[in-house]
Amino acid sequence: ANLKLKNIAILLYEDETLSPSLMAEAKAESTLLTLYQYHGQKSSAFTPHTLEHVVLIGTDENNDLATIERSIAQATVVAESTALTRNLVNLPPNYCTPEYMATTAVEMANEVGLQVKVLDKEDLQALNMGAFLAVAQGSLTPPKFIILEHNAERSEELPTVVLVGKGVTFDTGGYTIKSRDGMKGMKNDMSGGAAVIGALRAAALLEIPLHVVGLIPAADNMISGNAYRPDDVFTASNGKTVEIVSTDAEGRLLLADALVYASRYKPDAIVDIATLTGACVTALGGVMAGLFCTDTQLQQRLLEAGKLVNEPLWPLPLDEAYKKSLKSHTADTKNSGAPRGGASIAAMFLSNFVDCACWAHIDMAGIEMRNDSIAYIPSESASGYGTRLLIEFLRHWADL
Template sequence: MEFSVKSGSPEKQRSACIVAGVYEPRRLSPVAEQLDKISEGYISALLRRGDLEGKPGQVLLLHHVPNVLSERVLLVGCGKERDLDERQYRQIIEKTIATLNDTGSMEAVCFLPELHVKARGTYWKVRQAVETTLDSLYTFNQLKSNPSEVRRPLRRLVFNVSTRRELALGEKAIAHGVAISTGVQYAKDLANLPANICNPVYLAEQAETLAEHPHVKFSKVDEAQMQQLGMNSYLAVGRGSANESVMSVVEYCPPGLESQPPIVLVGKGLTFDSGGISIKPSAGMDEMKYDMGGAASVFGTMQALIQLELPLHVIGVLAGCENMPSGHAYRPGDVLTTMSGQTVEVLNTDAEGRLVLCDALTYVERYEPDVVIDIATLTGACIIALGHQTSGLMTPHNPLAHEILSAAEQSGDKTWRLPLGDEYDEQLQSNFADFANVGGRPAGSITAGCFLSHFTKKYTWAHLDIAGTAWQSGRAKGATGRPVPLLTQFLLNKAGIELED
């Protein structure tokens, strides 16, 4: 898919299609008004006849509009102008792309970035249009023997901006949007693979491909090394599986930044989670291939970072493991000594992600990081709290919370901060170890965050629970690639990249 930006009037556009907005009720946007004037009232006559009201989701594709050089004009309903917000703007773009792709318009000039969206400027509108377009066109056909193909797919999209002064902003928005979307696609592809293909070794092999870039180094920690390091908690989780546990480390460091304390991203990589001996119900268990969504998002974010070539020192850790029941599996009641030396009583083997992450979080102390963010499909309780729209954020560090929430607001990749008080720690008390790995049903997401906080005292840390946002179920089943947009925006901000909004 090719994107570009230009500034020009609609009467001069010679393209397969021009895209313009219509507000409710039957009110033309400025670009649609120009097209109506050129066509001597042709468009307004159609609207008066009732062909388009302008409601969100409505479209009207016109062929050979009088005096218009382009073959087609696509009118898109935008709702009431004063109500046009970020979510509705993305939905308008999504409907536009679906229509263009289904009707054989292989290229189009899109004037929708000229719409007025509350508190958003050209950079945001163009970037969101790019990201929404590529997300809408994504398909996972790698494993189909005869994948279906669109006969005349959309291949080129030109975004028109109001003035030539905005061209540079538009070009920057396209570059950022394409890099983020590429990272999202990498994360989706990895997460959508089944567990009989994507196991911890495969995860490591994919991470190693990132080292083809000259600023990237790859290393891995296998089970023998984990044994030497005392990563007994991590090892216990993978003990029931025939697939070896492997932790992958991808380090991106442009020349001259070697002494810069790194930003470390740690992704939970349970390539399949059966629950272990505390086995999950069979219904929906196929979706537990998505329990490596955190690792997939770190992989995708590292890809976006490399493509953007940001001046940052960043380390991505993919904590690959598989949780299976067998005669070798760890059991409820076992007491594990973690890499940190702290002991954990296992009350539920399906609370395994935190047992993998706690050793990974201890391991990254060696990098003396500036900040550590772990990303994990950690708790079903987070879905109960925040649904499938918003990721959960926990951190004891207010400035870091502000940075992440700001990046979420900028990127549209929503998150919400949950409390992380000492009073929740009481639920993790154990008679036989320093603490237990679960704290009961109340505040399940928060007690999981409290558990992880015991292993992050030596650096600034935040935890993102993406259990509700990493994938979709039902007819639209598939990975979302979240929170790659949030994490990449966080890195853009850390790099001091100035954005318009």
């Protein structure tokens, strides 16, 4: 986009590892991802640069053009879905509120044919989602629980996969307040939820033959006279009580009630994705996401999907030993534990709320924004991480 080109040609060179159609898909997808532009809220007029023509040049006249065209169409869906994720993450927090996320999800769902439902505060109270509501109670902006469903009418015949994405639209840390520098960029704390919204859009448009459910618990973590405090105890929707040690360990509280809700779909697998812990950034350097998994086959599927789309994952331990520091004298569990091994401790906290043998938790903290080593992520932009990973995971599952 910076070169202001109107026409480009891309050579589909011969490669033993990629078919012409897969190469066309990869070239088209990377081109569209690179062309992403975000103007923000600047008052100056903005006319996005658009290419008039992209020509893919093959070296074999016997290539199956219909298959290649289909691959390019699929790449377009994936890139546009990633752009939706990036747009949500790039927005300022006074724009991208829980209500805005819900409205965007509803509009998208109506466009592509997903079933959608948005639960309000009163609905969450009726469901006894005390952990979710604890985080939201300090904000004047009401929480929203966004539920997207693909192939709902075929839920009895198709495998069911539930995707859960953290949707903290701004995180002050609450009374366990973040530093000035630590609070900057906390509008991005809903990146997991945005990735799930993008993935559900693609699932519908690609007609993936799975029953896919997307759950996005959205709320602000603010400070006020009504905000939750360290030492408070809340009851999650599965009846487990949680002692608050840190109000800055809020994302796992939203996920807790969402994971309990996920079990009502009797899923074959649950995958949650969240910018959850600074400990994961420390461990993996913001280069890849941490993967915690209870099932070897599910882990392998996710690792392969991440490798294929260059959104890598690294397996981290999910072991009962990490639960020791979550032991509470007043509740069933604390929401935070010892400083060492924080990513695994957070994952073990979440395991208290999972009723599915096949579960994966993805901690994507630190990679939700631009990575300078990846050319197709524009500078000062959200990466859209997780969207393409989840789409590829769903496509691969459906192909098995």
